[in-house]
Amino acid sequence: MTGPAVDTVEDAAASALAEQPFVELGLKEDEYERIREVLGRRPTQTELAMYSIMWSEHCSYKSSKVHLRQFGAIPKGDRMLVGMGENAGVVDVGEGLAVTFKVESHNHPSYVEPYQGAATGIGGIVRDILTMGARPVLVMDPLRFGDADHPDTARVLPGIVAGIGGYGNCLGLPNIGGEVVFDPSYQGNPLVNALCLGVLNKDRIQLSAARGVGNVVVLLGAKTGRDGIGGVSVLASATFDEGGPAKRPAVQVGDPFTEKLLIESCLEMYDADLIAGIQDLGGAGLTCALTETAAAGRSGMLAHLDRVPLREASMEPHEVLASESQERMLAIVEPRHLEAVLAIARKWGVLATAIGEVVEGDRLTVLWHGETVVDVPPASLADEGPVYDRARARPADLDELRTRQLPAYPDVTADLLLRMVASPNLCSRRWVVEQYDRVVLGDTVLAWPEDAGVVRLSEETGLGVALATDGNGRYTRLDPYAGAQLALAEAYRNVAVTGAIPIAVTNCLNFGSPEDPEVMWQFAEATRGLADACTALGTPVTGGNVSFYNSTAGAPINPTPVVGVLGLFDDVSRRTPMGFQEAGETLLLLGDTRDELGGSEWAWAEHRHLGGTPPQVDLAREKLLGEVLVSGSRDGMLSSAHDLSDGGLAQVLVESGLAKGVGARVVLPAGQTPFVQLFSESAGRALVSVPRSEELRFTEMCGARGLPCTRIGVTDGTSLDIQDVLEIELEQLRAAYEGTLPALFGPLAGGTAAAPAGPALLRPAADLETRQPDLG
């Protein structure tokens, strides 16, 4: 079957005035004029499709670029080997090793098709890391959903969790943490962010530049199909697709087994030093990979598009170029290494096809059965897209929100504490994380429910990393500048409580429409706040992702910058866990507690109240707290350490007690009311437990460094006993804490009760009822 005759460069030159559907493709009049100017003629249909994709917000960052430049101005320190602009930043961690890490969004696909959307989100970020030359070694996923009890959350959440598990588990990557947050602003627009970290020898970084005339362009991995042509959905319109098959789903379908083989084969090629340049195929597929590799190398490139292995023979050239079929990489290979590359691909059962070559000049030329359908300067697509400094306006309702009176503070009762720990945003995430393999690769030192995930990189020395992601949409709604800083501060603190030194940052900036001036103001404030805070904390931004257009029915999501902080361990065996270890440890509260409940979990969970101002930001204090926590870990003074954030001290006492079933007797200091002391969300705080033998040494260290340190009790018994306030058995707290998600989304596998296993209890699996995850 052959489609209609393609529109060639020759045709385009001959019919300069032909009408073209640039508006339908999402291009503006002046953008279209610029394309004509660059080419000196009208674009061919295929070229027009390529420009519309590469100049889209998703690929060009045209609305965010002017603001993201601030991240480039943050001092780099001496560890950054590759910064923003490549697929992911690379950080020197010593011992000849480097790590590369990045967080990205896959929000809209996951709403449309939860399982595949989330699965391919993992697949995409893993390929970004692989592209840098690294072996991926862990994933994390910060997730945000609508209200926990909304019927659509029951559709979306199980599918997304199953998709993340289904793909990540099959790749053999431990999932060491993330977030699950519920808020109605994400109803209809859940946030599915995915983070991956990889490890490489620091002299083996791979870059994307295509250089060396005569080098071969090799497409590795899956065949190219019509899936995922939808970033620009009108491509399937009659103009472009007459006689072709019907529209295909815009969400890609993942095949983790193929990705696993792609990973192993690429790593083997890197090890043999066979690859001159490499780029993953993600959003915008081949269009992006061809133009970016050629532009980065300042090279010309010739591609024979008809050599691309297709799932459907009837595909048109623009479809081949736009397809977002998963599990593909584009490698630039010297001719003398081609046979070795093909042999490794064969060994792993990976398809490898030479589709083009690096040529003289600076044009990307694409042939389709001998006819030239594309002839463009690649930089015009990859680097020279439009840039907008969009209008910004402070939200009209912000003053009202920020001055909104908080509800009256209640007396603290056992019932209040039980309701809080059972509330959707504070309760146990066991239902989610048990679906993820957290131990594969055998290097996971800490994972959920710890504050940060910790992974060992070297068995010989114990070198390792800690990672945490955080974000608080309510704080950022009330104050985007402070909210972004609080997200960074919390992730920084979460890394520091484990004993790791925070060294670098990645971020995923989830916002509404950039064409809404109020959203753009939030974005500008949040990026400014994050850049300032990264400078203050000495943690450079290594890369990240912007996700705009997160809104439903015109209402944007709460602005949600998700910040990931990387920490470094010289030896992971000194990590500090978050749970109380045994009776008799002294409890010390580090930092200052103020009356700060604006935007708090208490106000939201108990009153659906969002108003006031978020907690004060004190980055110097965060840094000092981090230093003390790292010193305490180094000198072996700490039995446990837990960051204070959502839900305040009360939440931390419960979580640290439940970890190993060790209770606590607490005497709240004079000053603030018990309610404020237990539920305030003041930043810059942590609760540590220290053996009695270390108490004096630790408190003297805090005193000498000027960090407030208050003795608030001792670990003991099997209950949480807060003198003159309440006493609750840990098991009662555990039931409340563990019960919420299973009640909403179905029982935990096998239950948690210690019921004896026996034939009477069991039926063949096939008969069992169940909540089939949304497999699409």
Next chain:
Amino acid sequence: MKIGVVTFPGSLDDRDAQRAVRLAGLEAVALWHADPGLHGVDAVVLPGGFSYGDYLRAGAIASVSPVMATIKEQARGGLPVLGICNGFQVLCESHLLPGALTRNQGLRFINRDQRLRIAQKATAWTADLADEVTVPVKNGEGAYVADERTLDELEAQGRVIAYYAGGNPNGSLRGIAGISNAAGNVVGIMPHPEHAVEHLTGPGTDGLAFFTSVASGARV
């Protein structure tokens, strides 16, 4: 003593099994699915993962790979073989062990630290085990099923090597977590002993005993 660890396309816990072998004081030898040679190993571990993506049935395609042809033959002659998780599935698909592993009760993947009651220590892989051990379980298709007669036989002949304790994570019939062949040289277990070999990264070191057992057996 040399222990071979097979890598199939899609094996995931192969390097972890090699580490466990080393920590047990033995030498780990990487074996490749397409190579029928066993390279002089004294025992074989089939590791966890998703061999060939588990796209047909878990373990089905691996069971007909070149290396498995050799392993099947030598296992019948007494070669100690331990199949963990996907490896257990491969052993069942290879008919070295009876029964099958099916989708978990509840249909969700499950990863947690799991207590096991050890029921049989007279096998090549279980001699050094304590009466109760804790090792991680992590599987999507870990529900052990067989017909009633086979289950009765396995229990009567002492071929159930481990039962789940403190809750059955996947709906395995009679709470069976692992079984052996009649000779006791071939053992399949759904939970992952290779992930309980270091205090730093596991719930403890209970899993090491699986690997030390095979060494003590060889010395007898």
